[in-house]
Amino acid sequence: MSVVVVGGGLAAGTAVTSLRDSGYDGRVVVVAAEEHPPYERPPLSKGYLLGDDPIEVVYLHEPEWYAENEVELRLGEPVVAIDRAARSVRTATEELPYDHLVLATGAVPRRLRLADESGRPVSYLRTIEDAQRLRASLGAASRVAIVGGGWIGLEVAAAARAAGADVTVHETAPLPLLAVLGPEVAQVFADVHRAHGVDLRLGAAVTAADLQDADHVVVGIGAVxxxxxxxxxxLAVDDGVLVDARLRTSDPAVFAIGDVAKVDHPVLGRRVRVEHWQTAIDHGAAVGRTLAGDETEVTAQPYFYTDQYDLGMEYVGSLGPAGYDRVVLRGDTRAPRFTAFWLREGTVVAGMHVNDWDAIEPVRALVGHRADPDRLADAGVGLETLVGEAARG
Ligand SMILES: Cc1cc2nc3c(=O)[nH]c(=O)nc-3n(C[C@H](O)[C@H](O)[C@H](O)COP(=O)(O)OP(=O)(O)OC[C@H]3O[C@@H](n4cnc5c(N)ncnc54)[C@H](O)[C@@H]3O)c2cc1C
Incomplete structure (x- = not known):
């Protein structure tokens, strides 16, 4: 038996680890377009970009792990075609047969023509090489224009400020992160960045003139x-490769995981494609177990974290297209140290904490449960008590 995994990111790396941890003893091959063994990306916009961490922190394993675990690596060799009838994939140099194929091809940054044609040096941030170039160009006295007030744009803004650059962030929405957090919590992020000297230009599309004075333009406007x-x-595709809760595509011999997979989520009750670190891990772990014979569904709520300046946060859940009808804040949003819960019709659909690290497990336990908003808002009632009440219904 053999499994071929296409991709070299966190999802691919976790899948092959899980295959071996789960006792799969067939042939395992990873075919990666990049020249690197599987690596994770969060440090590229945080510790590495800040100069705090060496690039080696990104790798999932020591180089020798792959040979020791009989995982074959083909690096710098993109798969160019899949022959589902013959059950094989093709690269420029070889044809690899598979019994099961795992697609972990991830996502690439959405490009902005206005920036590409601005005549200014432009960065997109996805790969190790992107981060190395960007880190080299951030420095005192440089003027950095960031297009996009999402997670990557804001993390780069924090790193650029730490490097002493003048930073402007251009965001079309009235607040950064508005779609994910809603206005109440998005405002906290806007305040934190302004307090650190970032010039936030909100509520207007960036123009060519906005970029003319920048020494460097960074575009973070989402991924495809x-x-x-x-x-x-x-295979069936609709803004992602469509998979069931066990990550199978429309061809039962082919799976898709991580950023590229759009999952029929059994708990959320809708199709979701989640571009988060924990999802890549959950999918990789589940597909490894399934292919080793233990059929596994992915049921976890999406989880995300970020670090910006001295603000660390973790977020669980998903507002989804239906959104929320009430947000409850507990704690001090100025410190900032607080928890936030988003509710829809009495059910907690998402929760987060900022700088309150013990809160993440109770927050996780509350997401998906009904809760009384007034009890949630009462800082005198401990989160563990609320979890107990939610569990009792
Ligand atoms: C800078 C940055 C910071 C981030 N920070 C956070 C964070 O703080 N928290 C969080 O939750 N998430 C974060 N994310 C998101 C997280 O990194 C992604 O969700 C995760 O990388 C998804 O892993 P993946 O393996 O599915 O895809 P990817 O990491 O995109 O890997 C896919 C790989 O497949 C390769 N590939 C594509 N096509 C082919 C082909 N035809 N043949 C062979 N290989 C191919 C690609 O080259 C790529 O290496 C961050 C992302 C970035 C870019």
């Missing part, structure tokens, strides 16, 4: 799932 291979192979 890499579905080309899957589409060409005739």
């Amino acid at each position: 799932p890499q579905t080309t291979l899957a589409e060409a192979a005739g």
Whole structure:
């Protein structure tokens, strides 16, 4: 038996680890377009970009792990085609047969033509090489214009400020992170960045003139799932490769995981494609177990974290298209140290903490449960008590 995993990110690396941890003893091959063994990306916009961590922190394993665990690596060799009838994939140099195929092709940054044509040096941040170039160009007296007030834009803003650069962030929405956090909590992030000297320009689309004075432009306006291979192979695709709760595509021999997978989520009750670190891990772990014979669904709520200046936060859940009708804040949003809960019709659909690290497990336990908003808002009632009440219904 053999498994071929296409991709070299966190999802691919976790999948092959899980295959071996789960006792799979067939052939395992990772085919990666990048020249690196599987690595994770969060440090590229945080510890590495800040100069706090060496680049080696990104790798999932020591280089020798792959040989020791009989995982074959093909690096710098993109898969160019899948032949589902023959059960094989093709690179420029070889044809690899598979019994099961795992697509972990991730996503690539959405490009902004206005920036590409601005004549200024432009960075997108996805790969090790992107981060190395960006880190080299951040420095005192440089003027950095960031397009996009999402997670990556804001993390880069924090790193650029730490490097002493003048930073402007251009965001079309009236607040950064508005769609994910809603106005109440998005305002906290806007305040934190302004307090650190970032010039936030909100509520207007960036123009060519806005970028003319920048020494460096960084574009962080979202990512596009890499579905080309899957589409060409005739798999069902709709803003991601469509998979069931066990991560199977429309072809039962082919799985898709991580950023590229759009999952029929059994708990959320809708299709979701989640571009988060924990999801790549959950998917990789689940597909490894399934292919080792232990069929596993992914049921976890999306989880995300960020670090910006001295603000660390963790977020669990998903507002989804239906949004929320009430937000409850506990604690001090100026410190900042607080928890936030978003409710829809009495059910907690998402929760987060800022700088209150013990809160994450109770927050996680409350997401998906009904809760009384007034009890949630009462800082005198401990989170553990609320978890107990939610569990009793
Ligand atoms: C700078 C940055 C910071 C982030 N920080 C956070 C964070 O703080 N918290 C969080 O939750 N998430 C964060 N994320 C998101 C998180 O990194 C992604 O969710 C995660 O990388 C997804 O892993 P993946 O393996 O699915 O995809 P990817 O990491 O995108 O890996 C996919 C790999 O597949 C390769 N590939 C594509 N096509 C082919 C092909 N045809 N043949 C072979 N290989 C191919 C690509 O080259 C790529 O290396 C961050 C992302 C970035 C870019």
